Amino acid sequence: METINEQQIWNVYLRNCPCRDVLDLLANKWTALMMGALRTSPHRFGELRRAVEGISQKMLTQNLRTLERDGLVTRTVYPTTPPSVEYALTDMGREVSGYLVALSDWSQRNFSEITAARQDYDAKTEIQADGKAIPVAV
Amino acid sequence: METINEQQIWNVYLRNCPCRDVLDLLANKWTALMMGALRTSPHRFGELRRAVEGISQKMLTQNLRTLERDGLVTRTVYPTTPPSVEYALTDMGREVSGYLVALSDWSQRNFSEITAARQDYDAKTEIQADGKAIPVAV
DNA sequence: CGGGATCCGGTCGGATACTG
């Protein structure tokens, strides 16, 4: 006996599908980096902040709360002095983190090729702009 | 003979790594949906607009230009009357679109579980807030 | 250490109007 394929209910391509909110949360630079860092191992707040360089305390807190609320991350408080708080992925979080690190890794691997594509594009559109090429030399 | 593992140069976790821009582009709700639609087949502008319900013409154009510039999407103009323009994925675009649809699909599949997690979280934090449960009934 | 609260500039993104 199998569970009936219960869900093609939600469709992100539809205008008012509520599951777009989830995609919106996941498709976010900071979320991808945070989940990627947590995928390595659980992190304390400060560790996470250092792991994801440049993230502000506000964005870190905000996204952590949302991820916790959505059941992707757990928050455990150890009543030491000073208190320490550990964030870890849930099973659901671990699953989706795979897709997110895939995106990060891809960005790193393909950056040079993308940079090349940009230069090509910019060179061509500059020529088109006023009908003549712009000399690179001074 | 193998190509030397030429690239661990770029690291999205570092503060000023330029490849973060790429991640920023990809980790975007509209990008994910557009790439997902294009993955099925090439689309004309209007088709794409209808496929990704609710996207404004401005965002569609803007993201298409960026994706084209980054070499993830091609733009082909057929000089018919009225003119028709076709957008399609490049090889690089097709590759990354896989990761993006994985995110979309995951959002759809897990939406109900996430909703449940949210309700749990909200119920608990409401109780914590002022020390007593808030009755649901009117 | 792990946050909460607030101020504020910048950009995201929708709505509308116009073009070839």
Place this chain on the structure above:
DNA sequence: CAGTATCCGACCGGATCCCG
């Protein structure tokens, strides 16, 4: 049909100050 241009409100996200 496939855009460009502009206005404008919303919120994203950083900086700063504060607390237990």
